[in-house]
Amino acid sequence: MDAKYATNGWYVGIRSDGLLKEISELLDESPGLKGRQIANELGLDKSQVNSFLNKNQDTFVKNSNHEWCLIWTQHAKIDFATGWIGDKAFENAIDKLTCHKDANKITFKFGIDCKFLLIALARFLALANQLIANGKDVVIDTAACPNTHSFFSRNGFFDYLSQSVTCLPDRPAFSAAKTYRDNSDTLVELGEIAQPTQNKELVIRLGDRFVEHSSSNYCLAVKTVFSELVGNVTDHSESKIPGLAGLQVYRPYNKPKHIQTIISDSGLGIATTLRTTLQKEHPQLYAQFSVETVENDIALVQKAFTTGEVSRFGEGRGLGFKSSREHASKEKVIIVIRQPTFSLALEYSKGQLINVSEKLGLVPITGTHICFDFYVDNF
Numbered sequence: 001m002d003a004k005y006a007t008n009g010w011y012v013g014i015r016s017d018g019l020l021k022e023i024s025e026l027l028d029e030s031p032g033l034k035g036r037q038i039a040n041e042l043g044l045d046k047s048q049v050n051s052f053l054n055k056n057q058d059t060f061v062k063n064s065n066h067e068w069c070l071i072w073t074q075h076a077k078i079d080f081a082t083g084w085i086g087d088k089a090f091e092n093a094i095d096k097l098t099c100h101k102d103a104n105k106i107t108f109k110f111g112i113d114c115k116f117l118l119i120a121l122a123r124f125l126a127l128a129n130q131l132i133a134n135g136k137d138v139v140i141d142t143a144a145c146p147n148t149h150s151f152f153s154r155n156g157f158f159d160y161l162s163q164s165v166t167c168l169p170d171r172p173a174f175s176a177a178k179t180y181r182d183n184s185d186t187l188v189e190l191g192e193i194a195q196p197t198q199n200k201e202l203v204i205r206l207g208d209r210f211v212e213h214s215s216s217n218y219c220l221a222v223k224t225v226f227s228e229l230v231g232n233v234t235d236h237s238e239s240k241i242p243g244l245a246g247l248q249v250y251r252p253y254n255k256p257k258h259i260q261t262i263i264s265d266s267g268l269g270i271a272t273t274l275r276t277t278l279q280k281e282h283p284q285l286y287a288q289f290s291v292e293t294v295e296n297d298i299a300l301v302q303k304a305f306t307t308g309e310v311s312r313f314g315e316g317r318g319l320g321f322k323s324s325r326e327h328a329s330k331e332k333v334i335i336v337i338r339q340p341t342f343s344l345a346l347e348y349s350k351g352q353l354i355n356v357s358e359k360l361g362l363v364p365i366t367g368t369h370i371c372f373d374f375y376v377d378n379f
Contacts, residue, residue, distance in 0.1 A: 002004045019052060020059065023068060027060070031077065032067040061099050064361055065092070069099025075107065076100035077173035082111035087336060087343070087371070090120035094127065097363045105137040108281060110145040118155075118248040119371040122264040123338060125157055125190075127365050129241050130266055132162040141168040145234050153177065155191035185212060192242035193233045193265065203227045206261060211258055213249050214376040222374075229263045229370060237267030239367065256332075260373045266367040269339050270304055271297035294342055298358060300345055301337055306353060338362075338369040 013146035026041055027033060033041070035050040042049070053060050053068055062068045080093050096104070108128075116124065131138050140161075142149035149172075152158055157178035158167070177189040187207045191202040207223035214222075226245070233243035250256045267273075278300075279286040285303070289296040335346045341362050347355040 009028065020056065023049075023053070027070050028073060029069060031069040031073060031099060032063075034066055035068065046266040047221070054235060063095050064096040064102070065095060065231055067099070069096065071099075072102065073100055075105045076103040077239065078106065078108045080108065080110045080114050080116075084115050084117060085120045085340070086117045087119045087123070090116075090123055091359065091362055092345075094363045095234070103136070105139070106131055107141060108140040109141045110148045112145055114145045114148050116151065117250075118246060118260045118262050119336065119373075121152075121157060122190075122244065122246070122262040123365060123369055125160060125244070126241070126264055126266050126367060126369060127363075128165055129160075129162050129190065130366055132164045133241065134376070138162075139168060141165045143169045150176070154180065154184075154189070155187070155246065155248075160190060160192065160242065185209070188245075188247035190244045190246040192246055193230050193263075196231070199227075199230050199234065201359070202245055203230055206245060209247055209249075210259055210303065210374070213257070214374070220345050221241055225372070226261070226263075231264040233263065233368075235315070236273045239265060239267040241265070241266040256375045259372075259376060261372045261374070262370065264367070264369040266365075269366070270337070270368050271300045272340065274304065274346065293359060297339065298342060298344055301339060302346070302356065305335065305337065305344075305346060332375040334373040335373075336371045336373075338365065338371075340364050340366055365374075 022042055025036060026038060034052060036046050038044075038051040038053075039046040053062070059071060060068050061071050076097060076099075078093055078096055081089065081090075085093075097103075108124075128138050128140065142152070149169075153172045153176040156175070158172055159175050159177055161167075181189055182205070189204050193199060193202070203223055204227045206226045207219060210222045211219050215279045228242075230245055237243055243263070245261070245263045247259065247261045249257065249259050261279075263297070275292070279290070285300070289300055294298070332350075333348045335348070341360070341364055343359045343362060345355075345357045345359075346353060347357075
């Protein structure tokens with residue numbers, strides 16, 4: 001061994017081939033460990049392990065959760081834990097992909113009794129299809145959680161999942177979503193956003209199911225929201241991967257009932273779409289946000305949703321967000337807009353915007369993935 005051996009059991013020198021081999025083998029078997037966990041596994045001092053890792057970032061890389069992986073690992077393994085998987089839990093799980101940018105195979109596994117909220121399901125479907133489109137091998141392994149497999153089938157997930165994805169233990173022989181379509185009063189199965197004539201039926205199904213769980217007073221409002229947002233995908237997405245929309249009603253114990261609706265596409269993203277004609281149609285905004293930064297993109301997306309003044313087609317041809325926001329914010333509503341590397345959450349109560357929050361540095365997922373959470377516990 002080239003490096004000297006110190007009295008405290010630590011290898012002295014810039015790099016020890018022996019220690020490098022030990023940590024590499026450990027992370028190859030169990031990627032996503034923190035420095036403390038690596039030290040415990042190898043019986044070493046935490047601070048010295050962290051120092052070694054930081055000095056060898058040509059071999060090791062850590063994500064925003066300070067979890068370490070091998071840069072050259074070819075097989076990434078993502079585990080979804082037991083329990084409910086919302087947007088936060090989903091993003092935390094896939095954050096490990098930042099350590100595996102060069103991986104050619106990604107396997108997703110699910111804990112016992114793992115349950116996906118619709119907001120996470122839409123993002124997961126988009127991610128899996130985009131990984132396939134980028135030439136990756138994708139495995140979805142639900143062997144440990146049959147309920148997840150059944151839910152994915154019932155919701156239409158497998159209907160829109162690329163045929164190139166390997167599904168374990170198997171891909172359903174028939175579509176539960178198609179077989180039992182509209183048989184549940186708490187679900188609108190995922191539907192493809194296509195041409196306007198086909199979209200009309202999807203919008204009606206979404207609107208009718210929403211009204212069932214709220215009030216007939218919302219009929220025009222919600223159908224306006226769904227129609228405009230679905231239309232935006234047709235007009236602006238420019239992706240070969242189809243856009244999707246769906247709805248699920250949740251009645252959590254001791255919490256308000258809420259109706260979660262998603263509109264998801266793998267297109268250009270709102271900011272990129274706006275920038276194509278921003279200088280011509282909105283010179284003042286161009287002067288303010290001409291530099292393509294994450295901060296400017298967030299500001300553009302927020303303006304599109306909160307003011308309705310931004311459109312790539314100029315005055316009178318908005319993205320449909322102004323009317324959507326005005327109709328959707330009459331009660332408590334949380335609108336989450338997921339863009340390629342960030343998400344923006346707008347919380348409304350009685351028509352007033354009461355909170356705005358951002359999440360930056362997300363694993364890239366192309367497109368726009370919108371979730372409306374309508375809290376209708378009073379009905």
